[in-house]
Amino acid sequence: MVTLATSCFTKINEGESVLFTLSIANDATPFVLKRILVAGKEPISEIKFEKGTYHFYPDKGYEKFAYISNHGDLMVNTPFLIEGFKNLTIDGQGSTFIFHGVMIPFFIEKSENISIKNVSIDWHEAFHSEGLIVANDEVNKTFDMQISKEYPYEIRNGQIYFVKEYYEHNLGQTILYDPARKAIAYNTKDYTDISVYTRTKSQNNINKIKYKYDYDKRAPEFKHVGIESRLTFEQLEPGLVRVHGGHKKKMPPLGMILTMKGEQGYNRVSPAFKVSYTNGFNGTNVNVHHAGGMGIIAENSSDLILDNFNIIPSKGRMVSTTADATHFVGCRGKVVLKNCTFNNQLDDATNVHGTYQKVVDILSDSKIGVRMMHHQQKGFVIGQPNDTVGLVRLGESFFPYGKMTIKNIEYLNNRYQIISFNEKLPEDFKVGDLIENLDGYPDLLIQNCKINNNRARGLLISNPVNTIIENNFFSTEMEAILIPVESGHWFESGNAANVIIRNNVFQDCLHGGRNRGVIRFVTDDNNENIAFKNIEISNNIFNQFDNLILEVANTDGITFSGNKITNSGTFPQLYKENPVIKIKSSKHIKFKNNKYSGLVHLDNMLETDQPMSNLKFK
Template identity: 35%
Template sequence: MKRILVLFILIFTVIITSKGEEVIKIQPDGTNDMTRAVKQAIASARSKEIKLIFEQADYYFKPDFATEKYCSVTNHKNGSKRIAFAFDGFNKVSIEGNGANLIFHGKMMPFQFESCENVTVNHLSIDWDTPFTIQGTVLKVNEKDHWMDIKMDTDGFSFSVNKGVIKFPNIHHQEYSSLGNTLTFDSLTKAVSHGAWDANFRAEKVQRLKGNTYRFYGRMKYYPKVGNKINFKGPHGDNRYAPAFHIIRSKNLKYDQVVVHHALGMGFLAERSENVSISNGGVYVRKGSNRLISSTADATHFCNVKGKVIVENCRFENMLDDGTNVHGTYVEINEILDPKTVIVQLKHFQQLGFDFAQKGDELWWINQPSPNRRAETVFVTGSEVINEEYIQLSFDKELPKDLSVGDLFENKTWNPEFVMRGCTLQNHRARNIVLKSPKKTVIENNFFSSSMSAIFFRGESYFWYESGQVEDVLIQNNTFYNCASSGNEHAVLYITPRLGKSYDKSATYDKNIRFINNKINTFDDRIVWAYNVDGLVIEGNEITKNDLLAPVHPDRPIFDFNYCKNIVVKNNNYHGPKDQNIKTDKASSKEISIKKNKNIHLGKLDVVE
């Protein structure tokens, strides 16, 4: 105990200000693990207002003496987490990084803010000494005999091959059971390779050939191209340990000049919180690094956040999932106990334990077969967690008699206004941004380049059960460059709700989307592909088709509308080798206005049943 106290005194200076704020100045202590000292400093705080001031330096953190607790983390794997900076119940938290580099080892969650208010984090970076991914360069491919030779990168990576079995990262009791999620990248640009497909690869055998070159035996639907880099992430369900920053049940958080170079899940995750801003930072690989991957999941993710969410002047690159996803949550009625009481079920395994609703929350309900919210709402008077999967909810009034088991609830109270402005998103898997908030959303002055869709709308009444319908979205003055390059077909702007079999596929879902004054320069034809929209304006966009990359899905319509209403297409200019067609189904063709477009037409053969 005396040794710990001496260490604490050497690396921290503690000051209590006249306003009652506890200020802790942190200096490097020359060791390779600051975890225990930081834990002690936070636990010993005598004030609910705390400020940490770092001296500019490298600080190392290991999981051995970290705070440990069971965490339900949405869109990650629930379980016991080791947390370096665990803030719980603080009224004010200020962290001044002054350019500090925080470098982690093993399975760790760097920061968690739970039930905190007025949090500011400035000018620091997050990284790992050794990532939980492995990578290499594809040298040979033999599709007939089902093998590929890969020269594995060893500098800064951790794996082992024994008796034909490869294991990684072999750090802090973590050994992935298979190579799992697999994706290829361009060896020069580090962007996802053109035409790449996601794969889940389980090698039947791995044989060392010479030096760092290994032969991987196993069947793949799409084998990589020789010369590409290839990355292995581990099996789905196990490869999302924790975000770099976890925000839960907290309010008023600001991140400025905060960069995540690597994370064992998402970069920034906020759930059931209020007012979050991220500016002048991002998620991207450290300059000069040989790594392909920054965060192993989304750069930013906001689940049932309310108030305002602002992301501006940030850079998001080389993640293995979306740049951002803004959504709510659907829960399914499992049992109706009485006219005012139901048991609901969280349906996706990475939603288990989610704090769906509390007393005072206002809920919508969705009756099958309509996917739309009912105009009526109810207020929660009681919420009893049965276990991670089931919740009993009580309401202020009787539910409608036509509400049935299998219908859905959505939380109206917890949705944000969302702004993304002045950001760059490129070189990563999946979509640049996924939008599902019913409140005002503005996307402007950004640069997008995507492997799947640049902007994606998908409320889901099954699988992920992520709500919901947008109602007010403005997308303006953005630049889109070489988007939707993956093997799986997407579009620059793709609106495609994912409705279960019991729902009416012809009903409109998303509403009031304006795609205005954007510049699109890309290699393929699809620009807007829309299903089930009521109110879509495509106006004043400059569209150029380039020949820098080969088309992945050639001869598609530039605009494609299905089950849509109130569509306006006007004043758009297309520059390319031939005029482009608009395609609609029969219902949408009666609800479309097309005016003053250059080289874009609706032909008779483009209206389909």
């Protein structure tokens, strides 16, 4: 190796390596922030922490208003304001960071090549609450919960409020956990969600309120109109609460734990990582024990690699994060999840999609006004200049009927933006059409991950580029893998193509009790059009307690091969009438080399909406 005189090179200011010691542990926020805020003048390449436990309070944190996809929108507070950074590593060296109240631990925006490693993240108090079911009464429709001192509460006008440091929530969204399995209770759908609403009984002239434009009745600012709580809460003794009022499903069983996270629209305020407009993010050897929202929400970013990035509950809590473990909206380049554990979160292990935005104004021959349709998409900007946008009319096709490239986007408010294109709009373009960003989907790899004990799906994927799902373990409450096109509610865009699902183990998925396939392709437009293409499902093991494995609709080209299907016997079957595979509105379906030793008779293995002579399961 030749040593060159350093003077031959322009000095690259690589930035300082900063070490924080445990002297700041009582409230690390002001110290970390002080250094980060001067990084423009005094660059940082690395921030290390002496191994130990650090507390972070919001009182002296940096605040910034943020619209966050699939979260509430709020003035967020963070110690790690990673904005406009390049080539920064934050190394916890095995430390634990304990957050207090509504904060975003890592707020990463408009940056490049950011690595965060060797750190565990937890919260002093949880954003959800838990109650052990200790009595129930089907006649009087009541049940009793024992609520431990970790979850302080009070009853105001008959309604329960769980009060935390800097936060509170009401009953809201609920699901049962089985403490013996530390997983979602078997067949929880018969018991939860606890019914919380009923129609108001006394109104006057409410129906006279008119809106000039579309409005979103489900948005937090409108959703309470016309409804009230159907429940009332009675404290029998401190910590023991009886729930009255006609929950419409079965009373929750004794010994189960009811997890409560407050009302939708208000209960996602503190994701652990928010990454946006960032190219290159690595999360390595990270444990997220809790968050009041997702483990990571990434938007409009590229090349995100999570390696040994784990969502695992702490302190005996049933719940880790109160929403998805990970979630990627409009991300491109590579998205990789490998060697991760996603346990006990209250929503999907991942969700990968874009957004559909609705055309509400045609302002010129190359300029439109668009509306963000779901309140959790408020403020989302669909793309960057020169991105290719698809023009979509889902009733006619799941694929775009035209393409345009973005010239620029004028952000007016969280529901309305003006988009100018480089080209003229097609003649048949019309108000009511949707747009999606065709450049905003990734090459997705999910490998060696363990996904279990959580609410909802394993993977929810709307990705027309490439997706590989391999060597993972799934034991999920709903579908292990859901691949949808939908536009009626969430407006999460993307059909799917080039999906490989191989060498995974599916163990007792759908134990929450829904009548669905472990792997499921579905659209919410009831037509024959093709939405999904080129799917391989190979060499997986399905060890399920119930029949239905694969549910396919609107698909052109699935190969299902080398899979083994066995019956686990773990739980009682719920849907004995089901086949193993359901197929509709699909073509080019191949089965080969699969082994079946489940409970369904071979003649009843397939249910199809048309004769498919070449469709043999062997």
